Every structure is written in C-alpha cells, then in structure tokens.
Amino acid sequence: MGMLNKVEIVRKMCPVIFLLDTSGSMDGEPIGAVNEAIKNVLPELISMNEENPDNEIRVAILTFDYNVKWAVGETELVSPQDVENYWKNLDANGYTSMGAAFKALNEKLSVSKGFMKRASGSVAPVLFLLSDGEPTDDYKAGLQELQKNSWYKIAVRVAVGYGDFNEHILREFTGNEGTVLRTSDPDSLRNTIKFVAVTSSRVASQGSNVSTDTTNANPDDNTQAVADALENQGGALNAPLDPEDNF
Amino acid sequence: MFVPLKKNQRVELADGRTVTVTDKLGEGGQGIVYRVRFDDSGEERALKWFFIGYLKEPLKFYRHLEDNIKKGSPSAAFIWPEQLTKYVAGEPFGYIMKIFPKGYESFSKYLLARVQFQNAAAMVNAALNMVAAFKALHLKGYNYQDLNDGNFSIEPKSGKVFICDNDNVVGYGQKSGILGKARYMAPEVVRGDKQPDTDTDRYSLAVILFMLLVGDHPLEGKKTNYPALTNKYDLRIFGTEPLFIFDEKDSSNAPHPQIHQNALTMWKIFPSFVQKAFQQSFSQESLLNGKNRLLENEWFNILARLKSSIVRCPHCGEEMFLESDKISVCQSCKKSVKAVGYLKFPKRANREVTVPIFKGALLYDYHINSASEDFDTEVAVVLEKPGKFGLKNDSKIKWLITAPGGKTFARQAGETQILVADCKIDFGKNTAQVIVNN
C-alpha cells in the first residue's frame, strides 16, 4: 500500500430504521406514496454517506401488517446503496400488528443478539415510525419492552401519522410532540416522510454543532435535537411540489 | 419562519443589486446553499440561506457577518462572505460568496478514499496550504471556532486548498456561541472549561493535519472502541480522558489492529520530526493542560521540511519520505534507504531545516530566501552521478560556494555544484552547509 492509497477512514455506524405500517388501510395511493418516499430518501442518504467521514448511515426497514417482517435488514443493517439496488415495492394488506413490530425492533436493537454490532461502534440510531390507524394487537406490552432498551433511549425517535392514526401512540413512541408529524393526503405523505427521514438522518449522522446557548438540557436527547431541526427547517415542507422549481 | 428559496426567485442584496436563484448547491446544518446569478452582470455566486430559527439573535448574527465582510478575507484561500442579502426583521437572510472552482474535492472525499492526491507533494502541499491559511486568519485577529473536516476543498493534483463555511469566524476575544463538532473540538472546550479561541483552533488544526496525513483520528484507538457513542463517551474520549494513539509513554490507546488500518500503515511512513510534532501536539500536556501546542509557524517549517524529504525509493521506485541523517525504511518495499548527507540551513521558528542529499530531492524558494514562504517554486535539485552528488542551480540567482579549504567561487543559474563535505553555499538571502552522514 503506497502512502497515497489510504483505506476509508474508520466510521461509526448510524442506523436508520423504518417501522412502516403496511396494513390494509394503506392499500392504494398511500402505500404508493410510501414507496415513492423511500425511493426518494435513499439517494439523499447515499450522498450523506459520501460526504461524512465521521459516521456511515445503514438502513433497516420493518413492515407490519398481520405479519411483522424485515423487508430490509433481516440479518444486518444495509447500505442505502444496496437498499436502492435491491428495492422491491412494499404491498399493503391485513391488520396492524404494531406491538409485535415493537417487539421485533427491540430484539434487533442489541449488539450481541441484534444488528447493532459494528467493530468501530454506533451512534444513536434513527427510529422512524409510520402509522395510519389503531394497532390491532397489544401495542402497549411491545412498547414498554422497547422503552427499556438503551438504544431506544438515546435514539432519534420520529413518527409520521397518516389519516386516522392514533396520535397518542405516536407521541408515546417518540416521547416528544415535536417529532410527530401528521398528514392526510398521499402527496403530502410522500413529502412528509421524505422531510422527516432526511432531516432526522442528517442530524443523527452529522451531529449538530454543539452550541453554548443550547436549550437542550440533556445532550443525549437526540430526539429534541431533531424536533428543533424539524421546526427550524419546516419551511421545506411548504415548498411547492413541482419538481421543476423545487430542485 | 424559514422558507427555502425557489428556482428563479429573485433576492435583493444589501446594496440594492439583485440575484436570481438558478440551482441548489448543497445543504448543511445551518442552511441551504444555492447557485445564483447577478441580474445585472450575469456573474455567478453561491448564496448561503440560513435556517434562522437556530439563531437566537438574528440581527446580531447579521451584524457579525457584516463586520467580517468589512474587515475582509484573511487570504485568497478563504471563500469569504462578499455581501449580505437585505435584512428584513423576522425573515430569513443569507450572504453571497464565490462558488468553489471546478476540480476541487471536499476533504471528506479524501478521508473516505473516494479521491486520492496525485502525489506526495500534493498531499504535503495541502497540509502547508491549510497551515498558511490559518496563520493568515490568526494574524488578522480572527479565530475560526468550529474548525472541522467539512471546511476544506482541495485540488488533488496540486494540493491547493479552499476554506468554506466561514460564518462563525470571530475577532479576538469574541464568542460565536458555536463550540464545534466533538471530534474536532479541543479537550478543554469539550470539558466545558473554555470557549473556542486561537489556542483551541490550533488543536483542531493538528487533528485535521493528522487525519489528512495519517488517515485516522488521533484519539481513537483500541481503548476508545465503545459500541455506543453517546455524549458520555464523547466527553471521555475527547475531553476528560483523551489519549493519543501514538502516545510516547502510554500505549493503552494504540491503534486497534483490525480497525485502524491507516494509522498502522501510514504512521511509519513519516520521518521522526513529523511523528514528534504530532506527539507534542497530542501529548497529555496539550490534551489536559492546553500546553505545548504547535504554532502555525512551527507546523509550516516542519511540513516544508517534509516536502523536501520526498524522494523515490532506489529499490522500488515508489515515493517515500527520507530522513536527512538516519535510515528510513521504504514502506512500499520495506528496504532501508539512507542519504549520504544533507544540506543544513539555519533554523526557522526554532525548527531544523534540512534537505537530504539524495537523487531528486528539491529545494524551494523557501530554502534560498530566509524570509520566503514559497514552498512551491523549485530552485534547485539534487543530481546523482556514480560516486558523487551535485546540486543544480535552477534559480535565477548566482550562488557563492565556499570550499572546505576556504576557496570561493560562483555558480550561475543552470550550473551544477558538486557537494563535498563541509562546503558552504551562499544563496544570497540564505546559506546552507553540506553535512556528511557517517
């Protein structure tokens, strides 16, 4: 190895984990918007990885309907490039097994038994929850288990509610009102998912500049950092949809 | 509230001229950067548009930028704010600056091994250019505050550097309110003992130089390899218990054999005077007490010496850094190489200035003029013929040579002087002596 052929600098992992409601009520336009949104988020995550020498984003996607399934990340977290390369659109049908989804996530949020293993370590993960209705199982038991997980505690927790979603549960999941966004038409669903996923991934992977006059009393409260970002950059959501002038 | 700009939107500048948005160039934590065009002249600029929600006192920040524009750029290496947009209370604002020229790549791309320097000289030039820029910044009474890897763009073939994101640069004694990114912040800032200033900039600069040359972080070794990186660990690794991975006395945080590949291979490539400079920069004295940090001037002379130590290995032909007075091991073929001797110049900033007498070694204007900081203009080259070495005068000036016996004679531009033990060369504005290794 010559002196100029260095290998990639050691980076920590920044897991970005999606929990997506694919129950029957999402069928049609909404699931189409979700698929579009994820396809739009991936290139943004890829370019963040190409510019960030500190942390590398890796992705997992859990879908929950009557089944709970890792659409991406069954064995390990995947690079956004690979997610893009092997992408298959998600379908929607069946019930809303949210409690089972929380349990499945809890199992994976572990270094020894789950997918949080990385030789150089991990920074706080992003946990993104999308839901459009009431859980049909015991969500509470699952969430309580998850809330004891130390990765959950430091995670950036964000949620998007669509249509008849249960606001209360999403707030319980994020623990922060500022990171729950809501919408009820498919076009804005696509934009909201993208905005929330991209903003939270950026904050989690790049870290914010530490500032002296921070309002954030607890420095490990990464969810609050994202709440601030969503608020301060919220204008992006109101941008027009026409791709011609929206870049 | 923050509202992003749209394509074709017109924005008024403080002086009444207007620019039109044509494209988006990038986005960071503090704002979005657009490509814009002057409506009158058609010239292009970048416009940084701030997420004003983050600004506690937007007007104060606006005035701060106005101040920096008035005081002016420290050197041509800085992409300095040129003009602000018109201030309207409660609305977002921004400033225009030059667009990065083509052919420049972000420093991150080098760290991620997506881009490579063309040769060793370009890599060392990049380090020298960074140091020169920070020297100019500090001389002008500014300090940078949040220096990190995201601030540099570098040309792979020349090592020329541009410094961007200069929004938080402040004058002496002022505070921007920004502390920086933990990995690049001085330990005393991480610990909360101190706010950023010139001294803490110097620490951050040493981190950047280490990452540029060695390719890993100076404080991340086997001891700091925690599975979850929370603020608690950041504080420990970068603040309260920092330990250099090549600390002279304590090897408990040495590079991890499976993880820190660059550190393990690249460190050995550098001559002892560079290793010592890093060991001083990241000594416990520096990390815990903020002492013994290298001034830009010291770095400058160390790196200039590094540049003149670049030669080709006689065994394998790869570039290597050659020590002046000891054996160096070529890290490409693992064979030993030693110079017959070296040219010794008067010290600068109390640092040794030497050039090995070895085929292809170069002298720059820096060497023949003790006031020059030009490390780019080649003025002499070491030539080799069987059994002897010569120094070819590629400068425009006449050299005066004093032989060991005391006889003097001149060497014109284009002529070559045979180098013998103890002969002295007077370059007009500097001198050197030939020292032979035993």
Ligand SMILES: Nc1ncnc2c1ncn2[C@@H]1O[C@H](COP(=O)(O)OP(=O)(O)OP(=O)(O)O)[C@@H](O)[C@H]1O
């Ligand atoms: N002068 C310029 N010319 C071209 N592109 C630019 C210019 N300035 C910034 N950019 C682009 O915009 C991006 C964001 O810019 P910048 O780093 O200044 O933002 P920031 O919000 O201060 O980021 P950070 O989160 O690092 O503080 C850069 O990564 C770069 O791609």
Ligand SMILES: [Zn+2]
């Ligand atoms: Zn060799």
